[in-house]
Amino acid sequence: MKKHLLLYFFLLGLPYVYAQILVKDCKTQQPIFNAIIYNAVNNQVIGTTDSDGKIDLPPSIQDIVLAHPAYGIIPTINQAVICIDELLNPIIIEVKKDAKEELIAILKNSYQQYSIDPFKEQYYYYKGTIYENDTLGNRLSQEEGYVKNFTFYNTSFILSSQLMKYTKIADPIATSPVTNERLHYFFFSNKKQFYSLLKILKKLKVKKINQDYYVYNDTWDNYWLFEIDTTKNRIRKFVSTAIEAKFFDFGDALLFQPKRKLTHRLIEVNYDIEGKKVKQQLQLFDLYTLTQGETKLAKLLRINTVKQQDIVIERTYSLEQYIYYLVTKKIEMEDLVEKLEKQKTLN
Structure with missing residues (x-):
């Protein structure tokens, strides 16, 4: 699991000191696989949870954000067990054609803006x-x-x-x-x-x-x-x-x-x-x-x-x-x- 984090810490030059956390749905007791974990302070990606819902985080990072397509974006703190179902805020989930069309429109607008610098x-x-x-x-x-x-x-x-x-x-x-x-x-x-x-x-x-x-x-x-x-x-x-x-x-x-x-x-x-x-x-x-x-x-x-x-x-x-x-x-x-x-x- 440490290797999933080394991209982040290698680039920042931080020492490899970790504490393991578990992300799960506490109602169903199911681990949450492949949740993306961010450092809430600088919005940098730290890593992803493994198939057991586990990831190693340094105690120095206290505020984190979880991102997962089934649960959305969830701010929380670095702790041994994170019950993702208990942290849910009201979210709007769209799984329909309009969501794809909206994204394509934003991508095209992004291309128009970013293409000023070829x-x-x-x-x-x-x-x-x-x-x-x-x-x-x-x-x-x-x-x-x-x-x-x-x-x-x-x-x-x-x-x-x-x-x-x-x-x-x-x-x-x-x-x-x-x-x-x-x-x-x-x-x-x-x-x-x-x-x-x-x-x-x-x-x-x-x-x-x-x-x-x-x-x-x-x-x-x-x-x-x-x-x-x-x-x-x-x-x-x-x-x-x-x-x-x-x-x-x-x-x-x-x-x-x-x-x-x-x-x-x-x-x-x-x-x-x-x-x-x-x-x-x-x-x-x-x-x-x-x-x-x-x-x-x-x-x-x-x-x-x-x-x-x-x-x-x-x-x-x-x-x-x-x-x-x-x-x-x-x-x-x-x-x-x-x-x-x-x-x-x-x-």
């Missing part, structure tokens, strides 16, 4: 890391740098020799710190991706609880959550725990034969506007189980917009140069591992 003009900072088992495990690889459109700046790429043992049993999606997440989830800066989102949404179900919209499919155990800025009538946050939703991974499936199974996902994307510039931030935690079963790889990724004047550019790579740089680094590591293995054999 994708090709935005600078992003990114840092992605692959860990063995979870984020308390060994760091296997890490990539960090800046990117604008398809030009990369100051890219650094660290590979551990330990990663090499996974290259034959895991495809590049599970072992690459960064793939196409900024194209996938910054919906409103990319026209193609935005219309892909609308097309996908028309096939799914939408439930409105108060001012927020939950998107789901009857075959999913998880869901998408769109939070609305009601004063601007636009999306301010997107949260996904839906491991079954592989719409944005379609191209990956065409390029690579999957050798991994996504077993946990927590994605939080925040959107805002300052002046005429869009502020976007993505935080992602994925946990993969590899094909042989027990071995796991964890991916932790952060991407956020930055101002051009805040970047001191030391190195610049075109897309072709960037790909060549990464491939060269991997080949160098493969050669080193092969050399070390030969030395062991001779000894």
Whole structure:
């Protein structure tokens, strides 16, 4: 369960001190699975409850908010047992065609507002890391740098020799710190991706609880959550725990034969506007189980917009140069591992 929280605390640099809480419906004694837990102070996602309704939270966080499509948004405090049914306020739940139409209208309005700052003009900072088992495990690889459109700046790429043992049993999606997440989830800066989102949404179900919209499919155990800025009538946050939703991974499936199974996902994307510039931030935690079963790889990724004047550019790579740089680094590591293995054999 701790791994579900490590995205949040790793990024904040807080120590890993936890107390376990249980979220359940005390009337039926049923645990509440996959409730999203927020820090009420800063509205950041902390994690999700597991299949037993449990999650580990640090005692330092007192005020929390629970979000779940069956119960809505519920503010409460950090305590050992949370009876979600006893905290319910009057809520309005809409499961009908109008809820989907309302959400689509808000998404279109969001696109009109956020598209003042086109994708090709935005600078992003990114840092992605692959860990063995979870984020308390060994760091296997890490990539960090800046990117604008398809030009990369100051890219650094660290590979551990330990990663090499996974290259034959895991495809590049599970072992690459960064793939196409900024194209996938910054919906409103990319026209193609935005219309892909609308097309996908028309096939799914939408439930409105108060001012927020939950998107789901009857075959999913998880869901998408769109939070609305009601004063601007636009999306301010997107949260996904839906491991079954592989719409944005379609191209990956065409390029690579999957050798991994996504077993946990927590994605939080925040959107805002300052002046005429869009502020976007993505935080992602994925946990993969590899094909042989027990071995796991964890991916932790952060991407956020930055101002051009805040970047001191030391190195610049075109897309072709960037790909060549990464491939060269991997080949160098493969050669080193092969050399070390030969030395062991001779000894």
